[in-house]
Amino acid sequence: MMAMNLEIKVCMGTGGMAAGGEGVLKAFEAELKHNGLEAGFGKCSSGKVGCRGFCARDVLVDVIVDGQKTTYQYIKPEMVSRIVKEHIMEGRPVAEWEVKEDYHIFHDKQIKVVLHDCGEIDPEDIGAYIERGGYEAAKKVLSELGPADVIELVKKSGLRGRGGAGFPTGVKWEAARKSPGDVKYIICNADEGDPGAFMDRSVIEGNPHSVIEGMIIAAYSVGASNGYVYIRAEYPLAVERLRIALDAARQKNLLGKNILGSGLDFDIKVKLGAGAFVCGEETALIASIEGERGMPRAKPPFPVASGLWGKPTVINNVETLANIPCIIRKGAEWFASLGTEKSRGTKVFALTGKVKNTGLIEIPMGIPLRDIVFEIGGGIENGKKYKAVQTGGPSGGCIPEDCLDVKIDYESLMQLGAIVGSGGMIVLDEDDCMVNVARYFLNFTQSESCGKCVPCRVGTKRLLEILDRITKGEGREGDIELLEKLSQDIKLTSLCGLGQTAPNPVLSTLKYFRHEYEAHIRDRKCPAKACRALITFSISEALCKGCGACMRACPAGAITGEKKQPHKLNQALCIKCGSCFDVCKFKAVVKE
Amino acid sequence: MITLTIDGKKTQVVGGATVLEAARKLGVYIPTLCQHPKLTPFGGCRLCIVEVKGVPRPLASCTTPAAEGMEVTTSTPQLEGLRKTVLELILSDHPDDCMTCEKAGNCTLQELAYSYGMRENRFRGERRTYAKRDANPFIERDLEKCILCGRCVKVCKEVQGVSAIDFAYRGFQAKISTPFEHDLNCEFCGQCVSVCPTGALTGKGWAKKGRQVEVNEVDTVCGYCGVGCNLTLNVKGNEIARVTSREDTWNEGWLCVKGRFGYKFVNSPDRLTTPLIKKDGKFVEAGWDEALQYATDRLMEIKGKYGPDAIGGLSSARCTNEENYLFQKIIRAGFGTNNVDHCARL
Ligand SMILES: Cc1cc2nc3c(=O)[nH]c(=O)nc-3n(C[C@H](O)[C@H](O)[C@H](O)COP(=O)(O)O)c2cc1C
Ligand code: SF4
Ligand code: SF4
Numbered sequence: 041m042m043a044m045n046l047e048i049k050v051c052m053g054t055g056g057m058a059a060g061g062e063g064v065l066k067a068f069e070a071e072l073k074h075n076g077l078e079a080g081f082g083k084c085s086s087g088k089v090g091c092r093g094f095c096a097r098d099v100l101v102d103v104i105v106d107g108q109k110t111t112y113q114y115i116k117p118e119m120v121s122r123i124v125k126e127h128i129m130e131g132r133p134v135a136e137w138e139v140k141e142d143y144h145i146f147h148d149k150q151i152k153v154v155l156h157d158c159g160e161i162d163p164e165d166i167g168a169y170i171e172r173g174g175y176e177a178a179k180k181v182l183s184e185l186g187p188a189d190v191i192e193l194v195k196k197s198g199l200r201g202r203g204g205a206g207f208p209t210g211v212k213w214e215a216a217r218k219s220p221g222d223v224k225y226i227i228c229n230a231d232e233g234d235p236g237a238f239m240d241r242s243v244i245e246g247n248p249h250s251v252i253e254g255m256i257i258a259a260y261s262v263g264a265s266n267g268y269v270y271i272r273a274e275y276p277l278a279v280e281r282l283r284i285a286l287d288a289a290r291q292k293n294l295l296g297k298n299i300l301g302s303g304l305d306f307d308i309k310v311k312l313g314a315g316a317f318v319c320g321e322e323t324a325l326i327a328s329i330e331g332e333r334g335m336p337r338a339k340p341p342f343p344v345a346s347g348l349w350g351k352p353t354v355i356n357n358v359e360t361l362a363n364i365p366c367i368i369r370k371g372a373e374w375f376a377s378l379g380t381e382k383s384r385g386t387k388v389f390a391l392t393g394k395v396k397n398t399g400l401i402e403i404p405m406g407i408p409l410r411d412i413v414f415e416i417g418g419g420i421e422n423g424k425k426y427k428a429v430q431t432g433g434p435s436g437g438c439i440p441e442d443c444l445d446v447k448i449d450y451e452s453l454m455q456l457g458a459i460v461g462s463g464g465m466i467v468l469d470e471d472d473c474m475v476n477v478a479r480y481f482l483n484f485t486q487s488e489s490c491g492k493c494v495p496c497r498v499g500t501k502r503l504l505e506i507l508d509r510i511t512k513g514e515g516r517e518g519d520i521e522l523l524e525k526l527s528q529d530i531k532l533t534s535l536c537g538l539g540q541t542a543p544n545p546v547l548s549t550l551k552y553f554r555h556e557y558e559a560h561i562r563d564r565k566c567p568a569k570a571c572r573a574l575i576t577f578s579i580s581e582a583l584c585k586g587c588g589a590c591m592r593a594c595p596a597g598a599i600t601g602e603k604k605q606p607h608k609l610n611q612a613l614c615i616k617c618g619s620c621f622d623v624c625k626f627k628a629v630v631k632e
Numbered sequence: 633m634i635t636l637t638i639d640g641k642k643t644q645v646v647g648g649a650t651v652l653e654a655a656r657k658l659g660v661y662i663p664t665l666c667q668h669p670k671l672t673p674f675g676g677c678r679l680c681i682v683e684v685k686g687v688p689r690p691l692a693s694c695t696t697p698a699a700e701g702m703e704v705t706t707s708t709p710q711l712e713g714l715r716k717t718v719l720e721l722i723l724s725d726h727p728d729d730c731m732t733c734e735k736a737g738n739c740t741l742q743e744l745a746y747s748y749g750m751r752e753n754r755f756r757g758e759r760r761t762y763a764k765r766d767a768n769p770f771i772e773r774d775l776e777k778c779i780l781c782g783r784c785v786k787v788c789k790e791v792q793g794v795s796a797i798d799f800a801y802r803g804f805q806a807k808i809s810t811p812f813e814h815d816l817n818c819e820f821c822g823q824c825v826s827v828c829p830t831g832a833l834t835g836k837g838w839a840k841k842g843r844q845v846e847v848n849e850v851d852t853v854c855g856y857c858g859v860g861c862n863l864t865l866n867v868k869g870n871e872i873a874r875v876t877s878r879e880d881t882w883n884e885g886w887l888c889v890k891g892r893f894g895y896k897f898v899n900s901p902d903r904l905t906t907p908l909i910k911k912d913g914k915f916v917e918a919g920w921d922e923a924l925q926y927a928t929d930r931l932m933e934i935k936g937k938y939g940p941d942a943i944g945g946l947s948s949a950r951c952t953n954e955e956n957y958l959f960q961k962i963i964r965a966g967f968g969t970n971n972v973d974h975c976a977r978l
Binding site for chain 2: 316318333335337338340341486487488489490491492493494495497498499500501502505522525526529532533534535540
């Protein structure tokens, strides 16, 4: 045996687990044992790692022989024996299963700060984190820096909150530090309720210690002795790994009394949320920890002055906190050198929708959206045409083709009526109806409204009703103006961020795709041919070969015809499911 | 003290006061539905929005603390337009029931709809409908009329300390609910009824007994116990339609189940209105003079025959202090015994 060291890393984030990561890891372990390989290496390990972003290709496996890394994609347990035999034993990597060019393009444009160790280390092993420099930042802070120095450093780095609002983190810490009171709290907001978002989840599943370290540093700076991680119960894997990490940190006296002899007492409790989107809003989150219904409270007073149990409280997002150790370790200047003048550092996005490469990405602020969609994302799926990207989830807006060169930073997106938000990025193509997109998000915000204030509780319902009728072909003259007016009024009068931003998807689709609304209302047509009520299917006599495929596919029995004769579609029976359209090989089914 | 300007007028309030309180102090009217002076601010109805110089968006005056030098404007065309939208939204999910509603004429929502001239509604749409009625004996809960101002929830928690109700569900389906949506089973103090600004909460016994314009308000003191809460009997004809209590009295308008809902005896046919004397084993109606004379004679007879300690007096908590004072006086000084007690001790 030539090789000295062998390392196998199996992606076991939620995506990897769902694709069967556990089975793959077991197969490797069994295979290595079976071949008696472990003994032959100086160091041999096989283990799980957190999400490395490209979930669409799971299960992803790194095989590292003497530092030489080969990454395999779409790995199933039954493929493992061949990899072990050919690659590990015979030194010939299985080229056909290796990741291709696009995998590297996906990663090349990214700069990983927060996700640096995700997918590289075993998240359940504190040693793995420490080996890569973990907790050095906390040690440095506790032994060398005063709280004010740390805050100055964070301010200098230009870090802004990654939970959505983009508030400067150092300024927030300073305010909490200056708030009078001897009991203060640090809360990590891991509620992550945006549909389609999984940034924070992946960070906690992939590298929980980075968040804990960030919290320790925050606690020291602010003068807090208690911390909470508010995390949704729907993230069982993240919760489990977080708990394991907290226990390990306690054992190493990184949490608890007199941390590392510095005099700092700080510990962290885990509070499970029941999955209400509004509980991500900081004052609702506080109410929820206090045992109340998660309903937002008016600000001021802000949490930094009067938060949990009325005490000064810093609430930071998972990603914000995970940035902190890197800033301490590598310096504020280094962090500030990434990104743009007002938006420093990197941002993690959950890239989903109609792009080829979906997954978790981390990019330096300021790169053009075009690079994300067409390079990292590999362009639109199935050769379709780009229509828009929705950023910021239900609070955000869409970015049309004309604006594809926009730089991804807080101010630029705001100018377009979209937001960076917490990092949701959904790519839409020509088949997506923008009225329907707005309707989808309004449906979400309406059902997630806490019900406290009228404009959000009733107003979003009315917006949804208007959008509903437009997509059903029952839109009325004046509906567009009514949508605009009501949206503005809801934004101005709602109590919390949920209501204040809920109309954004409506306003932004109206801004860029007004013609689609008009077509629905005036011509009773859905330009994207997505709204069922506004499309009809028919069979072109000229093109139909009478193969009968559509007839067999139709669940409603709406298609009749003799073999080799043009078939007929009965409109009265058609339920507009589109099955016939999908199966016809001769493009004889016409969708209008 | 904090000095601020509201609609061009300067005023001073103590630290911690809200902009709304400052405006009220100045006599500046700001419409509200969810705010209640005895309860912590909620900020839900959004009608009390005002403009504050230097702040880009309107703020709810009920939750915004007054700050030094603040310049507040309470009414502009934009603010009134926003208030109208909010009111229209509330009404779009409210039954057009004023014709038959118990609360008509005494309803804050109706009053606001009137003063804002609400007729058409741009937002007509689905309304919440609830088929099930709450079978509790005292409080009618018509949740379709509820505007979710949260006052009932707050009064139950903050004043009564019971927390029998709270918000449940989310979005348009949000409602005030008991645990597991069971029928209300609480102390039935009716504090919630007294603060509800709409017809959502009323007394079960109030139905069709008379609206506010038709009743005569008679202030009195509750006779149920020695606490002596102030009551206002809302009387129509010679019948009590309901009992309320004024907020500016010492009991601040709060009552208990007996004071608020236990008034039916007044008009009960079973009620004693003349003294009765038992003759030949049967109670027979008598005049007051006759009855008093009979009692005096018998008591004196007993005292003469068996001594004063053969007599004892037991009085009622439903009497006033003054009455109880006189009662013990007559027992002690008149009959010469200390055998006197009171039901509240038993
Ligand atoms: C409706 C709503 C939902 C929110 N959800 C989240 C969330 O899931 N995670 C989060 O970190 N922040 C969320 N926020 C933002 C928080 O209120 C808060 O601004 C943030 O946690 C502050 O942390 P940061 O400064 O590190 O961004 C939400 C805000 C609103 C209005
Ligand atoms: S804006 Fe919506 S979520 Fe926020 S307090 Fe009002 S009702 Fe609740
Ligand atoms: S029942 Fe009355 S007091 Fe209670 S929330 Fe509804 S409207 Fe307000």
